[in-house]
Amino acid sequence: xxxxxxxxxxxxxxxxxxxxxxxxxxxxxxxxxxxxxxxxxxxxxxxxxxxxxxxxxxxxxxxxxxxxxxxxxxxxxxxxxxxxxxxxxxxxxxxxxxxxxxxxxxxxxxxxx
Amino acid sequence: xxxxxxxxxxxxxxxxxxxxxxxxxxxxxxxxxxxxxxxxxxxxxxxxxxxxxxxxxxxxxxxxxxxxxxxxxxxxxxxxxxxxxxxxxxxxxxxxxxxxxxxxxxxxxxxx
Numbered sequence: 001x002x003x004x005x006x007x008x009x010x011x012x013x014x015x016x017x018x019x020x021x022x023x024x025x026x027x028x029x030x031x032x033x034x035x036x037x038x039x040x041x042x043x044x045x046x047x048x049x050x051x052x053x054x055x056x057x058x059x060x061x062x063x064x065x066x067x068x069x070x071x072x073x074x075x076x077x078x079x080x081x082x083x084x085x086x087x088x089x090x091x092x093x094x095x096x097x098x099x100x101x102x103x104x105x106x107x108x109x110x111x112x113x
Numbered sequence: 114x115x116x117x118x119x120x121x122x123x124x125x126x127x128x129x130x131x132x133x134x135x136x137x138x139x140x141x142x143x144x145x146x147x148x149x150x151x152x153x154x155x156x157x158x159x160x161x162x163x164x165x166x167x168x169x170x171x172x173x174x175x176x177x178x179x180x181x182x183x184x185x186x187x188x189x190x191x192x193x194x195x196x197x198x199x200x201x202x203x204x205x206x207x208x209x210x211x212x213x214x215x216x217x218x219x220x221x222x223x224x225x
Contacts (some may be wrong), residue, residue, distance in 0.1 A: 097206065
């Protein structure tokens with residue numbers, strides 16, 4: 001039981017490049033979410049999903065895209081990377097949304113030059 | 114949506130002292146209040162949580178207290194040890210919300 005798996009762990013991009021951060025969970029959780037963590041800002045919600053085929057925006061969605069074609073996978077796409085998107089990105093899943101513990105992946109440290 | 118405020122942002126204590134971190138929330142319908150610990154370079158991990166039908170919960174040296182009337186909950190760590198040094202986050206869901214809102218975190222430093 002691997003829990004929540006994120007890839008890659010580190011990535012350096014140039015401004016304007018696009019990329020996809022991968023997230024997979026093997027706990028059969030319906031709820032999945034993406035956060036970014038910046039110093040002093042805590043965990044800010046980017047996008048979330050309450051089940052396959054259903055996604056919604058969080059607090060800071062601009063510049064990011066998501067899809068949820070299966071229960072297990074919830075990839076995050078950066079459409080055109082900007083230096084402001086330099087951050088640590090965490091994927092999380094839970095059995096029943098905000099009323100249950102969140103299980104986090106190990107994070108992806110992303111630098112945009 | 115839910116507004117969660119966490120204080121203090123930094124807390125420095127001597128080994129063996131107690132530490133208290135407080136969070137306030139805005140949505141009176143919120144009913145689940147977790148605390149997460151994040152060690153440097155690691156993922157946040159749940160350390161304790163409480164539901165709205167109880168006022169206090171303990172697990173060895175950590176405890177969480179909840180005051181629903183005042184809409185705040187606190188993390189208490191007794192007999193702090195250097196390995197307690199980490200960033201601690203509280204969270205609360207809006208009533209009916211699918212995903213929790215997190216506080217901005219408290220950096221706890223325990224000096225040996």
